[in-house]
Amino acid sequence: MAKPHVLIIPYPAQGHVIPIIELGQRLVNHGVKVTIVNTEVTHKQVISNALKKDGFGDLLQSVSIPDGLEQWEDRSDLCKLTNSILQTMPRKLEELIYTINKEDINKVTCIIADDCMGWAIKVAKKLRIKRAAIWPASVTTLASMLSSQKLIDDGIINNNGIPLNQEMIQLSETMPSIKPTNLWWTRFEDLPTSEAFFEVVKEAAEAARLTEWHLCRTSMDLEPGALSLYPQLLPIGPLLASNRLANQTGHFWQEDSTCLAWLDQQPPCSVIYVAFGSFTLFNQTQFEELAIGLELSNRPFLWVVRPGMTKETTAAYPDGYLERVGSRGRIVSWAPQQKVLAHPSVACFVSHCGWNSTLEGVTNGLPFLCWPYFADQFNNENYICDIWNTGLGFRKDETGIITRGEIKGKVEQLLGENTFRAKAMDIKEKVTSSIGEGGSAHKNLCNFIEWIQEIQCPRIDT
Incomplete structure (x- = not known):
């Protein structure tokens, strides 16, 4: 049949x-x-x-x-x-x-x-x-x-x-x-x-x-x-x-799942997860400021540096950087993001605010540090910071750079105030309820699937 x-x-x-x-x-x-x-x-x-x-x-x-x-x-x-x-x-x-x-x-x-x-x-x-x-x-x-x-x-x-x-x-x-x-x-x-x-x-x-x-x-x-x-x-x-179990399909790059074992070794709610999606580009100055800002945070961090992320041919880390951060910083080319965000060691999400990343952070009750790049990401930042109140944005200096000091300061502010985490957990519970069995979003999807199953095959003239 x-x-x-x-x-x-x-x-x-x-x-x-x-x-x-x-x-x-x-x-x-x-x-x-x-x-x-x-x-x-x-x-x-x-x-x-x-x-x-x-x-x-x-x-x-x-x-x-x-x-x-x-x-x-x-x-x-x-x-x-x-x-x-x-x-x-x-x-x-x-x-x-x-x-x-x-x-x-x-x-x-x-x-x-x-x-x-x-x-x-x-x-x-x-x-x-x-x-x-x-x-x-x-x-x-x-x-x-x-x-x-x-x-x-x-x-x-x-x-x-x-x-x-x-x-x-x-x-x-x-x-x-x-x-x-x-x-x-x-x-x-x-x-x-x-x-x-x-x-x-x-x-x-x-x-x-x-x-x-x-x-x-x-x-x-x-x-x-x-x-x-x-x-x-x-x-x-x-x-x-x-x-x-968060096994996504459709990635353009191979996921590096070894970072999950590294997360297992970190204290609960301690890791800064940093990922900017598939399009965001940095110039070398901004890349270095981000690197040093993460170093100055004095917290463990997991940073996704995908191929082609900088406008230069390859990303260049500051002199001696990888040696200084040592095992406190884990850098991968692509991460199993849903699994990372669900990990109990992750404290916050430094994100470009793409809608995928936004939803993945929301459904795991995480506060955000917002770094939008283009398109709809600026509107998503507005919701995170001003409507849901689950995150903070960065301010650029007079040259258009988000400085190491700005990064360090916003990390401390976000993780130093419990209100961001509390708001994030509240939204997580509401969204999770809507997609659970009997929730409004779950019912909508079920109704759509029933419609698909009932469609009769059309006749297409050749």
Whole structure:
């Protein structure tokens, strides 16, 4: 008997791929066949770092379609990559669906598209396939996307998404005010990239009107204002891998699990965990200030220094640094982050405030030191510091550097006041309750899975 068959299409970024594969694994657990459709480069990264336990097999598959760039071209050029995706991938997805339906007894019954791949929803509508969207980041960020036309009509941004003034805006009375320059698509280093991502925003807003379900990785306790503004959005909770002992799938780099044994040797609630995701870049001066700031904290620290993290070819530590910090500092190229954050030795999280990292810290009751880099991370910092009151931000000096003294001082302030930990634990309990059996987010996900299971196979003309 044929099974329901879902194609899930994430945007090719680490913070999108991991949670979207997690959604696929939840569907597989209920007998649904799932095909993850990645770009060719992302597919190779995910498969090369996947282990047998990660679940790829008969019901969970990963396939690829071209992103339109040559193999040698730089995928970190987000403007070029995003424009190429919009021009190339819709046709390639359509071809893939025809191939699957010709060769597989399990015809494609539904497409779930990342909102940053909203064009896939239009492909699904054209082929008369059921469709749903998932937004991997905060609903507050999505709300700004869905409100983009109103922001244009109100004269806040131009038709290319660029702010026209600096007056604070408020999408609804129950949401915090934000600067127009903190709209996520404006937080890139160059204008062409911002304009390219605004095309993604417009595609997402159009696609949202064509979806039958719109899933979001949040809960009512975290973002009540944004969810009230767009009640059609369905919060399904953080959607983390805690149900599989935090064994995540979808990493672009190989995890170094030896750091867990090092954490076992540290006192409870003592370690500063430092990780900045897959995109953050530092210049050499900032890298050295961070290194020395961690040294001056006089606390054990676990620091993720991924390949390509500095704008220079390789990160250069201050003279004698590794010898001075010795076993008190552990440096790895990539960490099993959910397992690290759940470890009792970890005291706080120095983070770029990507939504994945934010949710992982929240669900483990950890206070934050916020160091946002681009896109939605500044809005997430606002929630952590000003709405949830579970962390502190850093201040840059007149040259744009966060100094060693600032780092040392904020570590001492965060860990010296019990209020941050108490607030973090309170939010953890609320979010954990919503994703537990009988919780609101758990019910939403169950209802969605039931809908997937009931879909009849569409007829697609060849």
